[in-house]
Amino acid sequence: MSRITVENVTRRYGGAKAVDGVSLDIADGEFLVLLGPSGCGKSTLLRAIAGLLAPSEGRILVDGRDVTDIPARGRDLAMVFQSYALYPHLTVARNIGFPLRARRVRRADVRRRVAEVAEILDLSALLDRRPRELSGGQRQRVALGRALVRDPGAFLMDEPLSNLDAQLRTATRTEITELHRRLGRTFIYVTHDQVEAMTMATRVAVLNRGRLEQIGSPTEVYDQPASAFVAAFLGSPPMNLLDAELVTRDGQLHAVAPQVDVPLGIRVAAAGAPRDGGDPAAGRAIQLGIRPEHLLVTSATGGTGSTDSTDSGSAHETGPAVLRGTIRTVENLGSEEIAHCVIGATEVRVRARRPAGLTAGDAIALSARPEHTHLFDRDSGRRLVWQSDQPVSVPPARVPVTT
Amino acid sequence: MFVEVAPPTQLAPAPPPSAGAGTPGPSHARRSAGSLARMLGRGVIPYLYLAPALGMLVVWIYRPLVQTANYSFYSWNLSPDQPAIPQGWHNYHRLFTLPEAGNSVLRTVAMIALLLPFTIIIPIIVGLLTAEVRGRARTVYQALIFAPFLVAPVASAAVWQWMLTPGSGIVNRATGLKTNWLHERLPALLSITGIAGWQMLGFAVLVVSAGLASINGDYSEAASVDGASRWQSTRWLTLPLLSPTLVFLVLTTVLLAGTWTFPLIDTLTQGGPVSATTNIYYLLWQYGFKSFDAGFAAAAGVIFFFGFTLVAAFLVWLSDRLTFHDN
Ligand SMILES: Nc1ncnc2c1ncn2[C@@H]1O[C@H](COP(=O)(O)OP(=O)(O)OP(=O)(O)O)[C@@H](O)[C@H]1O
């Protein structure tokens, strides 16, 4: 039973901040994934929570108790290391039983508990082996067993699957999720693998250069990325980001760039009736984000380029094409294909179910639904949300609110 | 009608890479006498590189070894104009019946036992205590401990002789004892091993520190998360993982105790008083180069060669057993 609170934790190495003012409140029973690219401070944060290194600033609380100055062994947390850190001279049974032995549990009880855990993890036949006589997957399970054996308040895991092959990783992923469901304990899980984050987490905390970019459910993080960084980190291929300007036309906001004109589905005051000298958001430098799977191919021709007539000919309810460009390459993923298109100055990836009939060199026209567009401030990178709390006839908030 | 798609045949030629890649040449046909010579040369060259080292080994190690074994069956006083008289196993018989030889073996064992605290126990303690020291302080610290190792034994013997002088020596003045360190039986033995230990301590500390540094830090971190105290993690993880290093140090101590103590014995006590510091090496040397009984010394040398080979083989075997390769 552990609720873990991280309050404004900073960890410095020399002048550099590996973790920079991170605050998290992890509820009891949650599966929190710390996600981020290599070197963003995930391990550092996890080790600070575990008590293996002291934060330079901030506090760490377990169930409301300040443990910032309490060494690792006083925190009642279990950790699975990326290297597994199995004690090489001890048998599997002794490795799993180690935490109990350290707590001076009676021998008979240790043996019974080790047998139970080995049963759960399917290690019973391997109890007398030493770590070097095990396969990678078996080592991983022993490491898990050592964490499980004493029923800790929370499990901390630092990329526990990164040394496994793809197939085993998928299987173990499911096992860990299952374990979490059954134990109902708090899990904090570090990974740079977005698939692990999306599939296992109840909440994902995305870190970038030591700072927390966003925390939310996998769905939130994927569907409403709070920053351009999160948008570009999640998804494979990740979200397309295009530099664009905001323009009002016919009372509608559009994101406009060379060869790009995307209606955003946001109604503003009629352009003909500027009350205070123009439309509210015009000229704002933004980044337009559209996920590859949300781009619809309205036409792809091997000719000199698409014309308006072909656009109107394709009966997409999304309206006319909004991005035009050329297909550079097409990657075949089996079930789908990814077309890399050059649109204006940027490359845009489109995901389409096969066969989509896309060929490198063709001209392509794409469209997207307004609800599938994301706007980010070009300087801060934060997500822009339109606030429409006022009637449409009244000029809305001048500046989109930054979340 | 269905037609099965044939599996790729094993020898299916790969489609030729676009351009510029050469086709395999007819290498067999082109192998000429010249290239055959080159092949032979290729076989010989590694041995030519090895030859100097091998030559040194044979001339300086194996030939004397064989000669020693040979001399152990003769009676000879080392002078070139005297004939070596064949003796059969007589030298060996003398060796095993001479009480002096047995006593010197016991004294050797005692010296090794007294040296072990300096090469094992103190280095472990110092190594564990200084493992946390980092950066420049660590270098300074290790240099300080290592320094005695660099002093020539004869020089340090001279300094210690002066410090151990009865009456005016700094040791007796500091401790208030009246011991005549180099001329009483037990104190002389303790002095010799103490000085040798003092010299070897730095070396052993360095070896232990290197051994500790090579232990993956993850283990102690995992242990601390697992709830082990510092002492538990030292006892259950650090020491077992350090054991190959410790066996190496035991091996070094056993095999080299004679070499380390010899110059000290020769300069400070000459094996006395009343042979109290005569170990087998010194005894061997006395027989060979004082009594000029080369045959007897050679026989002793042969016996101890085999004795130490056995001890070394056992320790190497033990070290292998104790080594746990991680990942
Ligand atoms: N002992 C250290 N001394 C100095 N800098 C460090 C140290 N440990 C980590 N760092 C720095 O702190 C930053 C965060 O490191 P951390 O190990 O937490 O990254 P990570 O997110 O776990 O990356 P990865 O996914 O590669 O494991 C990195 O820039 C790293 O260089």
Ligand SMILES: [Mg+2]
């Ligand atoms: Mg890491």
